[in-house]
């Protein structure tokens with residue numbers, strides 16, 4: 001299988017913070033969407049910034065389209081579309097003028113595609129961008145990211161400021177984006193229902209470390225969340241336990257192979273939110 005993005009053993013520390021990325025590794029196969037999940041401060045934006053080269057990594061390798069990424073590789077950067085929630089577009093311009101600017105910046109700028117997404121997201125063409133709401137700005141960033149023939153999209157909380165209709169529209173566009181099997185998306189979001197809807201695999205990060213990397217299709221087939229008493233917990237093989245959280249009388253446990261759990265132990269229906277909570281709040285065996 002070939003990958004559009006491969007991150008291997010990425011490490012990054014800030015000089016004025018105790019936080020560090022501790023050997024982050026994951027990859028995105030062509031034609032797929034990876035959901036990047038973690039609490040505030042887990043390291044999602046730091047990982048994304050290191051991939052893009054806006055942050056300098058300490059060590060590790062990043063391959064995009066099979067080629068090692070470096071800050072001077074402009075041809076790789078051209079092929080990446082980015083949506084961040086604090087992206088700064090020039091406030092004095094309107095969409096018509098912005099299109100003219102991007103036409104000069106991106107070799108592969110496609111004005112027709114941009115016009116299509118401006119209409120699709122119902123964005124006003126003649127209003128100054130400074131007067132855009134947060135949701136409108138996010139939609140505009142997405143329209144730009146989708147209009148320069150990027151093969152890899154990196155979206156950091158791109159759906160955060162959107163209303164349910166806007167979110168749905170963007171998610172549909174993203175699903176369509178990877179359908180030809182020649183592109184890929186890394187999408188971080190705290191709205192796990194968005195990730196549930198479009199991601200092919202999920203990467204969970206906590207304190208700068210990848211906790212779990214799982215294909216969505218295998219999530220409910222292979223994994224299980226159990227609610228058991230301490231004596232039942234003691235019966236579960238250690239190697240199956242990814243994380244657990246002790247409550248007053250019971251223990252919640254995330255296991256990697258539901259088939260190997262004694263049938264007497266109750267398996268709960270679970271959402272990605274439940275899994276996220278347990279991974280973020282639980283302890284490892």
Ligand SMILES: Nc1ncnc2c1ncn2[C@@H]1O[C@H](COP(=O)(O)OP(=O)(O)OP(=O)(O)O)[C@@H](O)[C@H]1O
Pocket residue numbers: 014015016017019038039040041042043044045046047
């Ligand atoms: N420029 C910086 N200098 C120092 N520390 C930083 C800097 N940027 C981020 N950090 C710290 O690094 C840690 C990870 O931050 P990061 O923004 O990567 O997390 P995140 O998972 O994207 O969080 P969120 O969901 O809140 O966006 C945090 O503790 C943050 O305070």
